[in-house]
Amino acid sequence: MTIYSTIIKPTLLLDENKAKDNLDFVLKKIKRQNITFRPHFKTHQSAVIGEWFRYRGINQITVSSIEMAEYFSNSGWNDILIAFPINLREINAIVKLAHAITLSVLIESLEVVAQLDSLIDTKVGVWIKVDVGAGRTGIVWSDLDKLESIASSVKFSRNLKLQGLLTHSGHTYRASGQSEIQKIYYESLDRLQIVKRHLETKDLGPIKISVGDTPSTIAVTEYGDIDEIRPGNFIFYDVQQSIAGVCGIENIAIAVACPVVSTHPERLEATIYGGAIHFSKDFFHYQGSTMAYGYVVAVTKNGWDDQKVIGYVKSLSQEHGILRIYETEMENVKPGEIICVLPAHSCLTVQVMRNYLNLDGEIIRTINSNH
Amino acid sequence: MTIYSTIIKPTLLLDENKAKDNLDFVLKKIKRQNITFRPHFKTHQSAVIGEWFRYRGINQITVSSIEMAEYFSNSGWNDILIAFPINLREINAIVKLAHAITLSVLIESLEVVAQLDSLIDTKVGVWIKVDVGAGRTGIVWSDLDKLESIASSVKFSRNLKLQGLLTHSGHTYRASGQSEIQKIYYESLDRLQIVKRHLETKDLGPIKISVGDTPSTIAVTEYGDIDEIRPGNFIFYDVQQSIAGVCGIENIAIAVACPVVSTHPERLEATIYGGAIHFSKDFFHYQGSTMAYGYVVAVTKNGWDDQKVIGYVKSLSQEHGILRIYETEMENVKPGEIICVLPAHSCLTVQVMRNYLNLDGEIIRTINSNH
Numbered sequence: 001m002t003i004y005s006t007i008i009k010p011t012l013l014l015d016e017n018k019a020k021d022n023l024d025f026v027l028k029k030i031k032r033q034n035i036t037f038r039p040h041f042k043t044h045q046s047a048v049i050g051e052w053f054r055y056r057g058i059n060q061i062t063v064s065s066i067e068m069a070e071y072f073s074n075s076g077w078n079d080i081l082i083a084f085p086i087n088l089r090e091i092n093a094i095v096k097l098a099h100a101i102t103l104s105v106l107i108e109s110l111e112v113v114a115q116l117d118s119l120i121d122t123k124v125g126v127w128i129k130v131d132v133g134a135g136r137t138g139i140v141w142s143d144l145d146k147l148e149s150i151a152s153s154v155k156f157s158r159n160l161k162l163q164g165l166l167t168h169s170g171h172t173y174r175a176s177g178q179s180e181i182q183k184i185y186y187e188s189l190d191r192l193q194i195v196k197r198h199l200e201t202k203d204l205g206p207i208k209i210s211v212g213d214t215p216s217t218i219a220v221t222e223y224g225d226i227d228e229i230r231p232g233n234f235i236f237y238d239v240q241q242s243i244a245g246v247c248g249i250e251n252i253a254i255a256v257a258c259p260v261v262s263t264h265p266e267r268l269e270a271t272i273y274g275g276a277i278h279f280s281k282d283f284f285h286y287q288g289s290t291m292a293y294g295y296v297v298a299v300t301k302n303g304w305d306d307q308k309v310i311g312y313v314k315s316l317s318q319e320h321g322i323l324r325i326y327e328t329e330m331e332n333v334k335p336g337e338i339i340c341v342l343p344a345h346s347c348l349t350v351q352v353m354r355n356y357l358n359l360d361g362e363i364i365r366t367i368n369s370n371h
Numbered sequence: 372m373t374i375y376s377t378i379i380k381p382t383l384l385l386d387e388n389k390a391k392d393n394l395d396f397v398l399k400k401i402k403r404q405n406i407t408f409r410p411h412f413k414t415h416q417s418a419v420i421g422e423w424f425r426y427r428g429i430n431q432i433t434v435s436s437i438e439m440a441e442y443f444s445n446s447g448w449n450d451i452l453i454a455f456p457i458n459l460r461e462i463n464a465i466v467k468l469a470h471a472i473t474l475s476v477l478i479e480s481l482e483v484v485a486q487l488d489s490l491i492d493t494k495v496g497v498w499i500k501v502d503v504g505a506g507r508t509g510i511v512w513s514d515l516d517k518l519e520s521i522a523s524s525v526k527f528s529r530n531l532k533l534q535g536l537l538t539h540s541g542h543t544y545r546a547s548g549q550s551e552i553q554k555i556y557y558e559s560l561d562r563l564q565i566v567k568r569h570l571e572t573k574d575l576g577p578i579k580i581s582v583g584d585t586p587s588t589i590a591v592t593e594y595g596d597i598d599e600i601r602p603g604n605f606i607f608y609d610v611q612q613s614i615a616g617v618c619g620i621e622n623i624a625i626a627v628a629c630p631v632v633s634t635h636p637e638r639l640e641a642t643i644y645g646g647a648i649h650f651s652k653d654f655f656h657y658q659g660s661t662m663a664y665g666y667v668v669a670v671t672k673n674g675w676d677d678q679k680v681i682g683y684v685k686s687l688s689q690e691h692g693i694l695r696i697y698e699t700e701m702e703n704v705k706p707g708e709i710i711c712v713l714p715a716h717s718c719l720t721v722q723v724m725r726n727y728l729n730l731d732g733e734i735i736r737t738i739n740s741n742h
Contacts, residue, residue, distance in 0.1 A: 008458070009436075009458070009460070042690075065690055084690055084691070085632040085633045085642060086632070087644045089378070089630050089707065090379050108633050109706055111706065112633075112706055112707075136642070136691060136693060259460050261455070261456040262456045262479050262480055264508075271507070273455070276653070276719050277651075277719070277722050280652055280723075282652055318435060318718055318719065319413075319435045320508060322508070335459075335480055335482065335483055336459050336460065336483075347689055348647050348648070348652070348689065351648050352651075
């Protein structure tokens, strides 16, 4: 009997050994450099997987929503950073959390600082979100006047404790190869140091620096003068990361097991039960051009064969996935059998799948599991 | 007090009046032509919304998974077509359903016919899935030998009742404008008629024809010689449909209400709490080029202003959405307030959001609601 004998529909498989190896690799690297490791839990979203981190001595975490902070707080985590620009409409939940645990939030506007300080009645840590070039959100690093006025406003507030500068160099996800990622990292760091020096010169220090993205965490050897690092995706990786040169295919720790429902050998295609509702719909460029949603790998007795990609996911509709299969492998793909798909973007796949099945056949729940 | 006073995080709004108007429009059109209307419930996935259909005399429905069939069967629907190539791994649930209700399934391979017939112990309706050009799944319409051997195999099986030919002209979703959609529809119909005549000549009839996609349902005036039509998206529509010329923006019946968390007037952008986990990640091409994930509209007292698009969603990460706002509207977008986003693809947005809030502030649950 293998785990596949019980799988009847799309199922998110988790290879715990790979995931723990990924964790140990990053943990060892960060420990060497005397930096706070505050992993982002939005990738796995699971209290059970959180315990793997706690067991390794980690007690500070990052999340991306209030609900996720509440969920992990209920699992005993008591130092949580919500790395998302604060949404004042959720102030009641924020206040409640701030009373229960050591909570930090992100701000990026003067008016929000004032409102937050007037609404909260206990101490909360505040990081200023800085845009070092990703262009997603945050205050542009070169706007020193604005950064200074916000830092000053936090510093002299009633309840807000200025922590420092936080960035997410999201543009590393669009980089190709480790040297481009390193270049972005050091450029980002230079920019943060300029801001830090400016604020400390104005007596607004001490200013800590928090960075965090998986590509930099892996590609950069020496992190330099930072205080905290917050990668998340590294626990599982995915095809996007492998294409960016951040991991090997053999490091990807999750796969979606999908039943094949039809084959079309004449056009080297197969249809799986497994669509946008199982993968979300993030993509990568297969061989630099075609949009694709995952790599197809064959199953082994209780896992998948990471040494042999046999095709890719060419399109996804709501429940259907269309696979393009390599010619030499087509005869091995049969209706009724299972193939595994390594997802384009693991965070979004975990979000929609809601539960994992580990390779021992045990279900591992997430914040999104049905209760 | 408006519904917005209670909204603190991304919330899927449903304008029931618009949705019921959309339903009545399609229902009236189909009724005129003496065709079975078997709406696809994968778009709304809600027993409550299903009742709007039942109230209007509809008693045959389409779904896209066994779970959805079970869910609607539990809500009293007893004639259900699962419009997805049958997944034999779920045979136990299929048998159970086939005992409880009038169930139809899709097949597209000879070996699956044989296996299904040997595994099932009660009558089940079988439609042969035909590919009329979409290239997603099904037997290519011109492969008359294969179609004949499958039809024959079903006809002379023990428990399978041959219904006819079923297609989903999914390529209409990529068409631009009503005349291109009409052209695809009539070409598809011609192809199905060729197959139907062939099978009936071989004494395998009567062969019914079932078609179904929202673009054709709207764009085509006379459906011609078909027996059944199965659109689903029309109940809500979305930006993809409006861009294809299938509906107006004013017909879109759902929107995601999202808190603005920061603004960047210097680059005409705003950040919302609302990301890939709230919209999934389907897109359209804004003004024919830029990838975009939704239109931004301002809120009204208890809804949204469908007469004025004020921008579009430029990018989505896990929880963040980045809006591009038109210059004249930038000053009206403020942190802490709510904007509404009309989604690129309503089916996937409903799937990830799991619940609706109607404009009276009532929650409407779906199959995916947490219980």
